[in-house]
Amino acid sequence: MVPMVRLNDGHEMPTVGLGTYPMGDVEASHAVLTALQNGYRLIDTATRYGNETGVGQAIRESGVPREEIFLTTKLPGADQGYESTVESFEAARQRLDVEYVDLYLIHWPLPRVDHYVESFEAMLRLQEDGLIRSVGVSNFAAEHLRRVIDGTGVVPVVNQIELHPAFNQAMMREVNADLGIVTQAWSPLGRGTDLLDHPTVTAIADAHGVTAAQVILRWEVQLGAVPIPKSGDADRQAANLDIFGFSLTDEEMTAVMAMESGRIGGDPDSHEEF
């Protein structure tokens, strides 16, 4: 059983989830089905990924009661704005074929367009209507968080940001924690980079008799973050969830922190996602 974290609105969320980018509908439906069978209860998708139909199918096929599953999707940049957020969410909900979504995130802030505060206001209305349980953001820097909170009086429950040993996000983890926001880690394994072969990680893995991926995901959980590793492989999915039977020492945590080398994804101040 994966431990849960309580969000600032009182809802609970699993502390590890399954990422679904860049899977299409067919691949995502297989991966989400095996993940749910393997014990995953947090599934991360986005309208931008184009796989909400497949994710929804797997949820229904799994037989796992809907209320046991924590389902996240995200508002694409092209649909930011008050009415367009409401319409975009409803289309996503139809594709997922669910009554409600557990967590809806603004995918990127897009400060140049500057519609994220009104998009968040629309999400709060959808929450009042019972269609969204929790409202959050993704890729928000401190200034973006401050404007949303000042503009609406509501603190997002989650800020999903790039986080892995090469980009440990010390400052944003502190900003989020001070505000009572849970940090979710995207690309937690450093998607496509060689973090899993790094000698620091493999030495710690050998010492604990676990895999490199398990070391990295455990490090993120001990930092207080919620990793959402993507895997289409049932065995790797199971291993990625099996990280609650060992702990990293303070020295091992520090050694992984020293792997910092910079982000692999976009900068929230300038990244254009539509």
Ligand SMILES: NC(=O)c1ccc[n+]([C@@H]2O[C@H](COP(=O)([O-])OP(=O)(O)OC[C@H]3O[C@@H](n4cnc5c(N)ncnc54)[C@H](OP(=O)(O)O)[C@@H]3O)[C@@H](O)[C@H]2O)c1
């Ligand atoms: N909010 C955002 O802007 C944003 C941005 C990027 C990603 N995300 C979310 O975060 C999720 C995770 O990030 P990501 O997919 O970019 O990268 P990731 O989870 O760091 O890495 C995924 C890659 O690692 C491989 N892998 C998974 N488990 C493994 C293991 N135990 N051993 C070896 N290789 C393993 C996967 O291959 P196999 O499938 O073959 O196992 C895949 O190639 C995404 O799927 C998406 O849901 C959000």
